[in-house]
Amino acid sequence: AQSxxxxxxxxILSEAASLELGCNYSYGGTVNLFWYVQYPGQHLxxxxxxFSGDPLVKGIKGFEAEFIKSKFSFNLRKPSVQWSDTAEYxxxxxxxxxxxxxxxxxGTSLAVNP
Amino acid sequence: DGGITQSPKYLFRKEGQNVTLSCEQNLNxxxxxxxxxxxxxxxxxxxxxxxxNDFQKGDIAEGYSVSREKKESFPLTVTSAQKNxxxxxxxxxxxxxxxxxxxxxxxxxxLTVL
Numbered sequence: 059a060q061s062x063x064x065x066x067x068x069x070i071l072s073e074a075a076s077l078e079l080g081c082n083y084s085y086g087g088t089v090n091l092f093w094y095v096q097y098p099g100q101h102l103x104x105x106x107x108x109f110s111g112d113p114l115v116k117g118i119k120g121f122e123a124e125f126i127k128s129k130f131s132f133n134l135r136k137p138s139v140q141w142s143d144t145a146e147y148x149x150x151x152x153x154x155x156x157x158x159x160x161x162x163x164x165g166t167s168l169a170v171n172p
Numbered sequence: 173d174g175g176i177t178q179s180p181k182y183l184f185r186k187e188g189q190n191v192t193l194s195c196e197q198n199l200n201x202x203x204x205x206x207x208x209x210x211x212x213x214x215x216x217x218x219x220x221x222x223x224x225n226d227f228q229k230g231d232i233a234e235g236y237s238v239s240r241e242k243k244e245s246f247p248l249t250v251t252s253a254q255k256n257x258x259x260x261x262x263x264x265x266x267x268x269x270x271x272x273x274x275x276x277x278x279x280x281x282x283l284t285v286l
Contacts, residue, residue, distance in 0.1 A: 067212070092274070101176075102215075102262065102277040148214065159230075160275065164214040 060085045062151050064163035071139050072171050079134040079166050081123075081149035088154040091132040093123055096146040105147070108132065109154065119143070141172045175199065178263050178278035185257075185285050191250045193281045195263035202268040204246035205275065208232060209260045218261075221246055222268055250283060257285045 065080035083089065093105040106117025113125040123134045132149060149163040176197045185191050197204065206218040217230030221240040235254025240246055246265075250257045260282050264275040 094275075101279045102264075102275075104274050107274060159217065159220070162215045164212060 060151065060153070060161045062149055062161050062163040064147075064149050064166050066166045067164065068167045068169075070169045070171065073141055074138050075170075077134070077136040077139045077143070077168070079147055079149075079168070081132045081134065081163060082130050083132070083149075083151045083161070084130065085151065085153065090152050090154045091123075091125055092150040092152075092160070093117065093121070093132075093134050094148045094150060096148070097142075098144065102148070105134070139168075139170045141170050144168060144170045176263055176265055176276055176278035178261075178281050181279065181281060183281060183283045185283065187285055188252045190252060191257070191283060193248045193250070193261055193263075193283070195246045195248065195278060196244055197246075197263075197265045197276075198244060199265055199276060200243070201265035201276070202243070203266045204240065205264040205266075206230075206236070206238065206246070206248045207262040207264065209262055209280070215262065218248065257283060259283060 061084045063082045091108040094102050095105045096102045106115050108115045108125045116122045121136050123132055125132050146165050146167050148165045150160045152160045179194045203222045205220040207215040209215050216232050218236050219227050219230050219238040221227035224240055224243050227238050227240050235251055237249045260280050262280045263278045266275050
């Protein structure tokens, strides 16, 4: 069965530190990959997505993620975090072109100290 | 503004009572979803519907029921058969185009069963 693993459940950083959140999935076929973010008190929203093409994708607010097919990974990065990046981050995967049902990771809670 | 409206935001009920959570969207999306979010467990799919008058069980459908009589509406009933109903419930919608998966979420409904 497909699954998504997010390695860090809780991350605490100081402002201006670099961020990398790990995401690995288990599925041998073609996949679509997503990162969603849930800011405190706000609705869950799409941060960035990968369908095909350049494996380095850029999203909103300076976030980027790199799809490494050989490692089944889609790690989220940001060179310099801000206090406003404090949020819960979810990685999600679906089977491209066939099953639109998303498989979700358990989430990573990021706290950025000012 | 287009979006998804969930109501109520907060709901308290006694054990043994059925509860219906409302979800309305004006995005003209064909697909709608109900998720349950519990701390440390990510998002778990309860039910989803890809067209009007049709819906499918998700991973944790037991104790829940839905209907999809109109494209805009996808209410969720939490029945007394649900053993642990206290949770945060999220409604989402998406297009049904191939190679998509972007979900648009409502702000959620927090149900507490006393």
